[in-house]
Amino acid sequence: MSTETFVVNPVRLRLRMVRDHAMVGLCVLALAAAVVPLVWILWDVMAIGAANLSWAFLTELPGPPTVGGGGWANAIVGSAVVVGMAMLMGVPVGVGAGIYMSEYGDNVLGRATRFLSEVLAGIPSIVAGVVAYGLIVVTMGRFSAMSGAVALAILFIPVVAITTQEALRLIPRDQREASFALGMAEAPTTLRVVLPAAMGNVLTGVMIATARIAGETAPLLFTAFNNRFWMEGLDQPTATIPVNIYAYAISPFPEWHDQAWAGAFVLLAIVLVSNVIARTLWARRARFMRGE
Amino acid sequence: MVEPDLRRVPGPPVEAGGAAGPGRAAGRSGVARPESGRAAAASPWAAPLSPRTETLSPLAGPLSPRRGGHRPPAPFRLRDRLVQRWFRYATGLVAALVVAVTLIVAHQLWVGSQSTWQEWGLSFLTRTEWNPVRGEFGALPFIAGTLLTSLMALAMAVPVSLGIAILLSEYAPRFVRDPLIFIVELLAAIPSVVLGLWGIFVLAPLMQSRILPAIAASPLGWLPIFGEPGPGYNLFTASVILAIMVLPIIASLSREVLLAVPLDQKEAALALGSTRWEAVQHVVLAYGRSGIFSAAILGLARALGETMAVTMTIGNRVALTFDYFEPGYSMTAIIANELREAATELHVSALVAVGLVLFCLSFVLNAAARLLVLRLGR
Amino acid sequence: MAERMTTRQLTVRFGNAEAVRRVDMEIPPRSVTAIIGPSGCGKTTFLRALNRMHDFTPVARVEGSVRLGDREIYGNGMNPVELRTRVGMVFQRPNPFPTMSIRQNVTYAPKRHGLARGPELEELVERVLRQAALWDEVKDRLDHSATSLSGGQQQRLCIARALAVEPQVLLMDEPASALDPTATQKIEDLIYDLKQEYTIVIVTHNMQQAGRVSDHTAFFYMGHLIEYGATDDLFTNPRNERTEAYITGRFG
Numbered sequence: 001m002s003t004e005t006f007v008v009n010p011v012r013l014r015l016r017m018v019r020d021h022a023m024v025g026l027c028v029l030a031l032a033a034a035v036v037p038l039v040w041i042l043w044d045v046m047a048i049g050a051a052n053l054s055w056a057f058l059t060e061l062p063g064p065p066t067v068g069g070g071g072w073a074n075a076i077v078g079s080a081v082v083v084g085m086a087m088l089m090g091v092p093v094g095v096g097a098g099i100y101m102s103e104y105g106d107n108v109l110g111r112a113t114r115f116l117s118e119v120l121a122g123i124p125s126i127v128a129g130v131v132a133y134g135l136i137v138v139t140m141g142r143f144s145a146m147s148g149a150v151a152l153a154i155l156f157i158p159v160v161a162i163t164t165q166e167a168l169r170l171i172p173r174d175q176r177e178a179s180f181a182l183g184m185a186e187a188p189t190t191l192r193v194v195l196p197a198a199m200g201n202v203l204t205g206v207m208i209a210t211a212r213i214a215g216e217t218a219p220l221l222f223t224a225f226n227n228r229f230w231m232e233g234l235d236q237p238t239a240t241i242p243v244n245i246y247a248y249a250i251s252p253f254p255e256w257h258d259q260a261w262a263g264a265f266v267l268l269a270i271v272l273v274s275n276v277i278a279r280t281l282w283a284r285r286a287r288f289m290r291g292e
Numbered sequence: 293m294v295e296p297d298l299r300r301v302p303g304p305p306v307e308a309g310g311a312a313g314p315g316r317a318a319g320r321s322g323v324a325r326p327e328s329g330r331a332a333a334a335s336p337w338a339a340p341l342s343p344r345t346e347t348l349s350p351l352a353g354p355l356s357p358r359r360g361g362h363r364p365p366a367p368f369r370l371r372d373r374l375v376q377r378w379f380r381y382a383t384g385l386v387a388a389l390v391v392a393v394t395l396i397v398a399h400q401l402w403v404g405s406q407s408t409w410q411e412w413g414l415s416f417l418t419r420t421e422w423n424p425v426r427g428e429f430g431a432l433p434f435i436a437g438t439l440l441t442s443l444m445a446l447a448m449a450v451p452v453s454l455g456i457a458i459l460l461s462e463y464a465p466r467f468v469r470d471p472l473i474f475i476v477e478l479l480a481a482i483p484s485v486v487l488g489l490w491g492i493f494v495l496a497p498l499m500q501s502r503i504l505p506a507i508a509a510s511p512l513g514w515l516p517i518f519g520e521p522g523p524g525y526n527l528f529t530a531s532v533i534l535a536i537m538v539l540p541i542i543a544s545l546s547r548e549v550l551l552a553v554p555l556d557q558k559e560a561a562l563a564l565g566s567t568r569w570e571a572v573q574h575v576v577l578a579y580g581r582s583g584i585f586s587a588a589i590l591g592l593a594r595a596l597g598e599t600m601a602v603t604m605t606i607g608n609r610v611a612l613t614f615d616y617f618e619p620g621y622s623m624t625a626i627i628a629n630e631l632r633e634a635a636t637e638l639h640v641s642a643l644v645a646v647g648l649v650l651f652c653l654s655f656v657l658n659a660a661a662r663l664l665v666l667r668l669g670r
Numbered sequence: 671m672a673e674r675m676t677t678r679q680l681t682v683r684f685g686n687a688e689a690v691r692r693v694d695m696e697i698p699p700r701s702v703t704a705i706i707g708p709s710g711c712g713k714t715t716f717l718r719a720l721n722r723m724h725d726f727t728p729v730a731r732v733e734g735s736v737r738l739g740d741r742e743i744y745g746n747g748m749n750p751v752e753l754r755t756r757v758g759m760v761f762q763r764p765n766p767f768p769t770m771s772i773r774q775n776v777t778y779a780p781k782r783h784g785l786a787r788g789p790e791l792e793e794l795v796e797r798v799l800r801q802a803a804l805w806d807e808v809k810d811r812l813d814h815s816a817t818s819l820s821g822g823q824q825q826r827l828c829i830a831r832a833l834a835v836e837p838q839v840l841l842m843d844e845p846a847s848a849l850d851p852t853a854t855q856k857i858e859d860l861i862y863d864l865k866q867e868y869t870i871v872i873v874t875h876n877m878q879q880a881g882r883v884s885d886h887t888a889f890f891y892m893g894h895l896i897e898y899g900a901t902d903d904l905f906t907n908p909r910n911e912r913t914e915a916y917i918t919g920r921f922g
Contacts, residue, residue: 012784013752020567024463030455031472034543037536038479041490096386104380105387113387116394122658123397123651124597126624130647131397133631134404138640154393161390187379215483218599218624222632242485246600249489257493264486275481465728556765560828563721564779565755565835574778578769 042268049265052258058266062228068255072263074230078145078238081231082224083214085149090156091206097157098164098202103190105165113161121158128154129219137223143237148224152213159212163205167198200285207278211271217242241267398651405645407638416645422610424630429642431649433612437620441527441602442595444616445534450588453539457546462572473544480540488604491533496524496605504528504617519615525607528616533601542591549583550576586661593657597650599624623650672699672869673756673838675720679734682715682724689715691893692734697839697886702861702870704884704901706877708916712893713873717841720871721757722750738839755783757839758832763848764824766816766831773812775827779835794834802830803860822853829860840864842872846879858883877917881905889913 056071063070132151171194179189220243231238248260419430504521553576561571607619623646634640675697682690690712697703705713724730736743766775776795780786786794799805804826846854861883888898897913908914
């Protein structure tokens with residue numbers, strides 16, 4: 001026996017191996033192209049934001065533009081109120097629709113809900129603002145926290161509905177059957193077996209959707225609008241953190257630019273922390289269900 | 293040994309008829325796809341950070357009904373039957389509400405833009421003048437600005453995303469893969485307005501002082517889309533910010549597509565003496581072609597609708613330009629800047645009309661992406 | 671063309687689990703060697719160690735020696751890409767490339783390796799498709815998608831595709847298990863023809879098949895090579911009681 005029949009041309013093979021390695025190198029470069037801006041942005045927000053963050057920023061009302069000072073307490077409260085109201089409207093609707101799509105959705109209504117919630121999830125966020133503007137701001141004749149919450153709820157509902165549906169679908173069929181086999185009917189099965197098992201993922205979906213609307217700016221520009229003072233009611237305009245970041249960033253005052261960075265720091269912290277909490281929740285739930 | 297509760301002995305199908313006929317009952321029993329189970333077992337690091345509702349699964353339809361298969365027992369007690377009916381109706385009502393909200397959104401955009409359509413009809417889309425004082429409105433500069441920035445963003449983001457997706461699905465060992473997925477998803481979680489802030493104070497000045505002159509001096513500068521370097525707020529800067537925003541979306545969707553390529557396809561290529569890259573290029577990418585295309589379309593849809601980061605970097609100048617180094621305007625930016633202060637009914641309706649165009653574009657793109665994947669899954 | 675393969679103390683581990691344990695085996699050229707054994711006995715793992723397919727499984731560790739002719743395939747001098755052109759593989763389920771035509775499936779590997787071009791390539795396509803007994807069935811539709819073929823035809827296409835790089839050894843992992851009896855018959859006939867030119871190793875859990883097509887048979891159990899010998903001897907006169915128990919159907 002001999003091994004003299006060289007099927008493979010060694011030069012060609014060498015070139016192919018070089019190309020193989022070069023392409024991996026290019027892929028690593030691509031990853032760097034994503035990681036570099038991420039680190040850069042996070043670093044800038046952390047460094048500049050933290051430098052301008054103070055107790056007063058979190059607890060005081062804004063000072064006059066030319067003087068500077070003061071804080072964004074009203075915007076922080078405003079954001080909490082607007083996002084809270086959007087969740088109050090959105091969680092029951094989103095989770096309920098998700099349950100319906102997953103458990104009873106094999107009919108016209110189920111298919112329509114599935115299709116339209118995906119349509120709704122795909123619309124640009126500013127379009128939700130335009131709709132809330134037309135429905136509420138124009139009708140009431142003024143900007144209001146309420147209209148902002150409606151705009152955010154339009155964005156919140158489809159995301160929660162879809163993630164809830166997917167979370168429920170992850171629960172294996174045999175768990176439902178086990179419950180049926182014990183004589184449990186459909187509604188108790190959903191409420192006591194399927195939903196608790198999927199709760200981790202449902203909550204993760206809710207928290208992630210919340211983090212998203214907490215950072216939304218565009219739909220609030222002409223709904224919740226802005227306010228230099230404390231919000232006086234749900235039917236009154238209110239400041240929010242994201243809109244403030246925008247307004248301060250495009251202002252001509254350097255003091256305000258610094259405050260915009262501080263606001264970005266607060267917003268990013270809220271968004272990232274809630275994402276991490278959602279992740280931890282998810283991981284703990286997954287560990288529990290694996291029996292660890 | 294578990295004793296069944298005799299009061300809840302399954303009744304004949306007729307008993308279930310109160311709320312659901314036999315036909316409807318068939319669809320109730322839930323079937324979880326086996327693939328979904330795999331996702332549940334994935335590492336906690338792989339949990340999505342971003343609110344990503346795009347899914348490329350062609351199987352995202354209803355739970356498949358098993359006719360004549362399993363059916364839950366009909367509750368015997370009246371109270372249980374009422375609870376059951378109530379629960380189904382309540383969730384159904386809520387689902388109907390989602391349908392209603394979507395229809396209201398579409399209806400509101402249509403009604404709110406009527407004055408514009410009556411005034412100009414479809415020529416609103418091709419008119420270039422936008423003058424609120426004189427009451428002249430045309431959407432072309434904004435449509436052009438949106439398309440130019442989105443397409444440029446896609447041109448930058450797709451190769452990079454694909455490289456990341458290939459690296460994460462084919463090459464990276466597990467212990468670096470999961471943290472890297474986390475990092476890429478982190479990028480998707482940064483709010484648009486924060487990116488815009490960074491764009492204003494970091495990227496735009498850098499563009500003006502370094503990057504634009506460098507591009508103009510390089511061979512790329514000969515391209516007709518690049519004119520004289522000017523201020524840092526322009527179509528190109530907006531495109532770069534948009535690319536950063538859509539990159540994680542395209543990357544994670546493409547990664548899912550690549551992971552779905554059957555192992556035996558890769559192995560067939562490797563067993564024939566392909567290098568790993570050749571297996572990726574000729575077999576994996578070829579197999580996932582339409583899925584990757586769908587991912588790019590969904591990325592485009594996201595870029596079209598992006599508002600704050602674009603508004604803060606594009607320059608906000610109403611002009612029909614094809615020079616990326618000049619300031620421009622986008623559909624989202626004009627709404628963000630003017631709806632607040634629009635004084636005349638016609639002005640408001642023109643802005644709502646722009647919103648309607650955005651709605652239709654994103655609808656068409658989302659539907660196209662889904663259809664493509666369905667065709668693949670056939 | 672055909673080459674001998676020799677393993678010495680070949681061990682394959684997945685993490686802590688040993689799937690193949692210290693196997694010494696000599697696979698003679700121009701013959702068919704069948705590997706039989708119950709599910710999970712390590713026969714597929716063994717087969718995949720012969721063309722280094724475990725390279726892509728991060729947890730897999732291969733120890734010991736495997737030689738192709740007189741070259742150590744796990745040694746420094748052997749590029750796994752080159753190795754796999756010499757040691758081809760056919761998988762359990764037919765896996766033609768669905769995005770390529772029948773012709774492209776065959777020409778894919780020769781093009782990569784720069785083996786042939788132009789008219790040579792056309793000759794190669796005809797030759798290997800004839801070798802795989804598929805030519806008459808597909809010669810009029812070479813540009814159709816490979817997925818338009820039946821399962822048995824697809825598997826023969828996969829064999830043709832593997833033959834197109836002119837390998838010295840052909841590894842087959844239960845190549846007929848996903849096929850109907852008629853298609854199985856064709857694959858078995860094909861294996862019989864191919865052994866004139868190639869060293870063939872076939873994993874099967876169908877003992878009748880092993881008896882029909884192979885010259886030598888190896889019985890694996892719990893990762894160990896229990897018994898190895900001429901097929902006729904092993905089936906009529908097994909020396910090991912576990913082999914006997916298995917081939918008489920008392921377990922497995």
